[in-house]
Amino acid sequence: MDKLELKALGKINLGLDILGRRDNGYHDVRMVMQTVYLYDRVTLAKKAEPGIEIETNLSYLPVGENNIAYKAAALLTEEFGIQEGLKIRLDKHIPVAAGMAGGSSNAAAVLFGMNRMFGLGLSMEGLMERGVTLGADVPYCIMRGTVLAEGIGEILTPLPPMPKCHVLIAKPPLSASTKTVYEKIDREGVREHPDIDAILAGLEAGDLYKVAAGMGNVLEQVMLPEYPVLGRIKEIMREAGALNAMMSGSGPTVFGIFDSRGKAKAAAARLKRQTPVKQAYVTNVHNVRRK
Structure with a gap:
């Protein structure tokens, strides 16, 4: 196998709670993660010359050692003494730096793909153990589906699949540093925790409306006051028929x-008319796990 194309799927958080901060700076979390069918295409190709080469359709992305996909390839190359070189092509469609784990999903695809391409014989658990050294979301992006994530995000428990629904994804032209957002919640403290158990109960019952009613993200407490457009986007989605946003x-x-789907598409059109949102996608949840 000299070439392999993979779909690196994005994720949303149906619920995100912070339980505390560790001495090393990581946070203990309790999250319900869900894969959506919005993806980057990752192409791996062997090359005779040693070394890792990355190219991408986005000129502003790093293509060297600061790219997490590069780090994933370097990790396996060094550990297994791979002599051949590797060319990685990233065709990016998941919004960048947007809370959808696009970079982590790229790294997961590289780990998964190299394991197959070079016959490394790693189990899914082995890939996930290596993935967490690259980033807290990488193990989930290897597993995919509907999952409860605990610890720093690396303790994963598969959940009943999210009921079929339509998902509208909207990214305003803002940049939010994950590190800065978490530092702010550390300073201000958590005022109200989302009801993660309500989401789990809705999933167990296969009830989309119960799942939606339980959705909550503790980080909104610091983001919405700073960026009022986020609240406006949520409001428009709900007015247009979203069960929750x-x-x-x-x-x-x-x-x-x-x-x-019709309501979701109408909401996307309204967002583009009434807010700065240019990136708006209507898609579905994706419940197929990697094997």
């Missing part, structure tokens, strides 16, 4: 859950 991860992406 919420920021994903540390933002600034906002997503809405809809029981009708």
Whole structure:
């Protein structure tokens, strides 16, 4: 196998709670993660010359050692003494730095793909153990589906699949540093915790409306006051028929859950008319786990 194409899927957080901060700076979290069918295409190709080469359709992305996909390739190359070189092509469609784990999903795809391409024989658990050294979201991006994430995000428990629905993903032209957002919540403290158990109960019952009613993201407490447009996006989604709308991860992406594709598309059109949102995608949840 000299070439392999993979889909690196994005994620949303149906629920995100922070339980505390560790001495090393990482946070103990309790999150419900969900894969969505919005993806970057990752192409791996062997090359005769040693070394890792990355190219991408976005000129502003790093293509050297600061790229997490490069780090993933370097990790396996060094550990297994791979002599051949590797060329990685990243065709990016997941919004960048937007709370959707696009970079982590790219790294997960590289780990998964290299394991197959070079016959490394690593189990899914082995890939996830290596993934967490690259980033807290990488193990989840290897597993995919509907998952409860605990610890720093690396303790993963598969959940009943999210009921079928339509997801509107909207990213305003803002930049939010994950590190800065978490530092702010550390300073201000958590005023109200989302009800993660309510989401789990809704998933167990296979009830989309219960899942949507339980959605919550503790990081909105610091992001919404600073960026009022996020609240406006949520408001428009709900007015247009979203069962609920919420920021994903540390933002600034906002997503809405809809029981009708028509309502989701109408909401996307309204967002583009009434807010600065230019990136708006209507997609579905994706519940197929890697094997």
